[in-house]
Amino acid sequence: MTYGNALRCLSDPTRRQVFERLRHGPLPVGAIAAGLPVSRPAVSQHLKSLKDAGLVTDRAEGTRRVYAIDPNGIGELRRWLDQFWDEALESFSREVRRTSPHRSRP
Amino acid sequence: MTYGNALRCLSDPTRRQVFERLRHGPLPVGAIAAGLPVSRPAVSQHLKSLKDAGLVTDRAEGTRRVYAIDPNGIGELRRWLDQFWDEALESFSREVRRTSPHRSRP
DNA sequence: ACTTACCGTAAGCCATGACTTACGGAAACG
DNA sequence: CGTTTCCGTAAGTCATGGCTTACGGTAAGT
Numbered sequence: 001m002t003y004g005n006a007l008r009c010l011s012d013p014t015r016r017q018v019f020e021r022l023r024h025g026p027l028p029v030g031a032i033a034a035g036l037p038v039s040r041p042a043v044s045q046h047l048k049s050l051k052d053a054g055l056v057t058d059r060a061e062g063t064r065r066v067y068a069i070d071p072n073g074i075g076e077l078r079r080w081l082d083q084f085w086d087e088a089l090e091s092f093s094r095e096v097r098r099t100s101p102h103r104s105r106p
Numbered sequence: 107m108t109y110g111n112a113l114r115c116l117s118d119p120t121r122r123q124v125f126e127r128l129r130h131g132p133l134p135v136g137a138i139a140a141g142l143p144v145s146r147p148a149v150s151q152h153l154k155s156l157k158d159a160g161l162v163t164d165r166a167e168g169t170r171r172v173y174a175i176d177p178n179g180i181g182e183l184r185r186w187l188d189q190f191w192d193e194a195l196e197s198f199s200r201e202v203r204r205t206s207p208h209r210s211r212p
Numbered sequence: 213a214c215t216t217a218c219c220g221t222a223a224g225c226c227a228t229g230a231c232t233t234a235c236g237g238a239a240a241c242g
Numbered sequence: 243c244g245t246t247t248c249c250g251t252a253a254g255t256c257a258t259g260g261c262t263t264a265c266g267g268t269a270a271g272t
Contacts, residue, residue, distance in 0.1 A: 012229090012230080014230080014231095015230095038230085038231065038232090039231075039233085041231085041232080041233085042230070042231055042232080045231085046230090060238095062239065062240070063238070063239045063240060064239095
């Protein structure tokens with residue numbers, strides 16, 4: 001249930017902002033924190049959470065630490081959501097069939 | 107940004123349990139609360155949040171209130187995630203190309 | 213009409229977690 | 243080596259929100 005961690009991470013607006021800044025490519029912590037309404041240590045803490053959830057990866061590059069999006073996290077989240085999506089649609093159509101019975105040819 | 111509400115809803119484990127109980131079809135509140143480790147009013151509050159996020163719908167059926175999954179909520183969430191998924195994959199492959207340069211034909 | 217079943221809302225309690233400031237450590241640069 | 247830059251961690255504060263109990267309201271049954 002690692003998708004639970006992913007959901008918990010992405011539920012926080014600030015953490016989503018951190019995450020979305022990596023969409024167009026990897027970035028060091030300072031560049032991520034710049035412009036955000038929170039301090040840099042806060043961003044570091046968010047990045048730790050995102051990393052634990054499998055949503056980002058980090059690599060050392062000199063004195064800076066470059067973060068990038070990890071496809072594994074969103075992949076797992078996507079699979080969980082898709083499985084859900086299918087069953088929900090089926091249940092929904094079943095419900096429609098039940099509510100408005102045999103409107104087969106007006 | 108109604109997907110933000112959806113994410114916030116699904117981030118809570120109990121609320122996910124409530125939500126997942128509706129996967130196989132609509133259920134009244136009592137049936138949902140039965141077996142859950144929280145009280146029935148708590149389930150009602152969770153259902154209110156899920157409804158506000160567009161994740162469930164409710165209809166009155168006599169004295170009971172039947173809840174069902176609303177495809178709109180997960181749909182929006184899925185679209186947001188997919189858009190994200192595409193850009194992330196592209197950025198990822200771009201990164202792989204950059205890190206391990208022209209391994210074209212071993 | 214009285215009772216029972218089923219549910220939503222209000223008020224209050226309490227843990228979780230998001231943020232801050234302060235500190236320490238590792239790599240580049242002179 | 244000292245300094246500067248860039249970053250992670252620790253400790254502490256404070257708001258958010260999830261849960262409970264108590265209450266009120268509507269619909270069905272007798």
